[in-house]
């Protein structure tokens with residue numbers, strides 16, 4: 001019998017204020033609208049709580065970013081320029097403020113989980129974060145929401161062994177950079193093979209350096225991989241590492257751009273597989289981390305399926321092993 005607990009959604013109307021130059025840009029505010037529409041129409045709605053975060057403080061941002069980058073980002077947005085470094089990274093006057101609110105969601109989520117105020121947490125935020133490096137933006141990302149949350153968990157609560165699990169279709173180069181030289185924290189990424197996909201990092205031989213050697217695990221999938229290959233990695237490659245590493249907490253970089261209809265990748269995942277992932281991750285949280293699992297929205301750009309994919313994932317988190325059994329015959 002699965003343990004049924006609610007999910008707290010951390011989100012904010014401020015996220016609609018990050019204007020990426022119109023709806024021609026894939027990372028636009030409608031992404032959050034379609035997710036909210038799917039949740040409002042879902043039978044799981046009564047099991048969801050919604051709260052708003054406060055923005056991350058400068059000190060919290062500095063746990064993951066260099067001050068020169070924060071100054072530069074502020075300067076660019078206040079000067080009215082349209083993008084930072086590359087036209088992918090569109091900004092408006094409000095973008096720095098909104099990015100601080102997005103980073104604040106992960107921090108609020110950690111506080112909730114540590115205070116017993118939430119069963120599980122999903123941060124429904126934008127802009128996304130996993131490509132952002134300590135000193136520069138990358139791939140629609142400005143502040144690395146997952147790394148900032150991980151540092152908060154370590155610095156405020158003493159949970160040193162943080163695992164970030166990333167199932168976005170793209171490699172989270174910014175998360176890897178943050179952790180690849182230190183022991184005790186871990187990054188596992190499942191993504192489309194870097195030979196075919198942005199940003200061109202995440203080869204399986206990238207395993208970390210010095211004390212961090214072996215703490216980075218990249219599991220690239222070839223285009224066309226599909227659900228079975230994804231679930232096989234979760235069962236055979238990821239769970240044994242979680243059992244061995246015994247993380248204090250898991251942060252999930254939850255990206256939904258591996259969907260078969262999302263043209264950002266060729267991974268060919270179904271909507272339903274995200275429910276299965278939610279079920280697996282719920283079970284891992286119960287078994288291995290005392291329920292300390294924080295999920296943070298990353299990519300997912302096909303508006304016709306993004307809301308349903310997120311809804312499926314949350315249903316999986318809520319129903320745990322039940323969803324797992326219902327949607328796959330594999331052991332999960």
Ligand SMILES: [Zn+2]
Pocket residue numbers: 168169170255257264298299300
């Ligand atoms: Zn992505």
